[in-house]
Amino acid sequence: MKKTVLVSGGAGFIGSHVTVELIEAGYDVVVADNFSNCDRTGYEGVKKITGRDDLPLEIVDFCDMAQVKALFAKYPIDAVIHFAAYKAVGESVAKPVMYYKNNLMSFLNVLEAAQDKGGCNVLFSSSATVYGEPEAVPVTEKTPRQPATSPYGNTKTMCEDILRDTVKASGGAVKGILLRYFNPIGAHPSALIGELPRGVPNNLVPYITQTAIGKRECLSIFGNDYPTPDGTCLRDYIDIVDLAKAHVFAVTRMMDGKMKENCEVFNIGTGRPLSVLELVTAFEKVNNLKLNYRFAPRRAGDVTAIWADPTLANTEMGWKATRSIEETLKAAWAWEKHLAGK
Ligand code: UDP
Numbered sequence: 001m002k003k004t005v006l007v008s009g010g011a012g013f014i015g016s017h018v019t020v021e022l023i024e025a026g027y028d029v030v031v032a033d034n035f036s037n038c039d040r041t042g043y044e045g046v047k048k049i050t051g052r053d054d055l056p057l058e059i060v061d062f063c064d065m066a067q068v069k070a071l072f073a074k075y076p077i078d079a080v081i082h083f084a085a086y087k088a089v090g091e092s093v094a095k096p097v098m099y100y101k102n103n104l105m106s107f108l109n110v111l112e113a114a115q116d117k118g119g120c121n122v123l124f125s126s127s128a129t130v131y132g133e134p135e136a137v138p139v140t141e142k143t144p145r146q147p148a149t150s151p152y153g154n155t156k157t158m159c160e161d162i163l164r165d166t167v168k169a170s171g172g173a174v175k176g177i178l179l180r181y182f183n184p185i186g187a188h189p190s191a192l193i194g195e196l197p198r199g200v201p202n203n204l205v206p207y208i209t210q211t212a213i214g215k216r217e218c219l220s221i222f223g224n225d226y227p228t229p230d231g232t233c234l235r236d237y238i239d240i241v242d243l244a245k246a247h248v249f250a251v252t253r254m255m256d257g258k259m260k261e262n263c264e265v266f267n268i269g270t271g272r273p274l275s276v277l278e279l280v281t282a283f284e285k286v287n288n289l290k291l292n293y294r295f296a297p298r299r300a301g302d303v304t305a306i307w308a309d310p311t312l313a314n315t316e317m318g319w320k321a322t323r324s325i326e327e328t329l330k331a332a333w334a335w336e337k338h339l340a341g342k
Helices: 011-023 041-050 066-075 090-095 098-115 150-167 206-215 240-255 276-287 311-317 324-340
Strands: 004-008 028-033 057-059 078-080 120-127 172-183 183-184 217-220 237-239 265-270 293-296
Touching: 004 011, 011 028, 011 041, 011 240, 028 041, 066 098, 078 098, 078 240, 090 098, 090 150, 098 120, 098 150, 098 172, 120 150, 120 240, 150 172, 150 265, 172 237, 172 240, 183 206, 183 324, 206 217, 206 276, 206 324, 217 276, 237 240, 237 324, 240 265, 240 293, 240 311, 265 311
Parallel strands: 004 028, 004 078, 028 057, 078 120, 120 172, 172 265, 183 237, 217 293
Antiparallel strands: none
16 A cells, blocks of 8 residues: 655645655655745646646644644654745744744644654654754764754754654654755756745855846855865755655655664765855856856855765665756756746
8 A cells, every 4th residue: 555645845845856756656645835935836846747636735834733633634644754844044043933933833743743643754854054063074974963053953953852852752653764954956857846935045056046047136155265175165965856865765764664773864965065166167067158156255154164974875775866966957047947937
């Protein structure tokens, strides 16, 4: 019998790509979203890509326990992948209560529902932000976490701990996997789903594509005096489809009873650092265009360099990033052009 995966925040950037990969791997998926930070583009795109016009969509506020209970009563949920959360670092500094309330409450409700049904597989979307400014790179899962520098980052650290404690207290009835994402970028090769930032993008790649299409005048490269080879920050940019596939490996590992511990952590990155300038140059080259950019002062809170050691995910889960940065940046540009109707 097909297994059912609930994807909270399933209409968002990562959630929509994960939904596609789960369906293609043969899972039944329930998309749950309250559309507080996205429109229906992602959900409609997933239906087109997969040909699943009947893809279940539940409009759910995960902060409302009654709604979460009803969801768990309606579907035979074997695993939950939890994305439903706010994600803007700057906004979290300005509105900490809103961030803690939303990101913690929604996850607590999922865990309570998982406990109430006597156990469940829970996959939490964590982030490399938990490593802060690491003392050594690349980072492994054993690299110590650093105190968070924003309420957003803190919700990731706190949710990691909450899941770990819940798994432990459940005696293994609740199982957990924490995936720590590095920098997810790109879009589905169909150009039917991708990132849809509201307002001015905070992240590098949407800012680049919006500048290239003419929506923004000029990209500011934040800092060219970092102690790196070209002076700009180093990151591990991971293709969104590769990242989405990691979720299929993780869910299958849980379902098949392959976990070595009841709560596991995996870095999801390529293992290859790229500087901001290298990324910009690669974007220009692969898409055959010139980008308007200038160097600007450093952005507060940015770490100099971080990239993953993905060995554990490679060897234990059997997952590996496969898409080249060229493919990824082509897909990001195709998506921006699709949005502009070009
Ligand atoms: N960045 C930049 N200009 C921008 C947005 C980002 O130079 O408009 C840089 C940022 O300083 C960092 C890198 O791009 O070095 C990745 O930033 P992003 O916000 O995409 O992800 P983060 O690593 O902060 O999670």
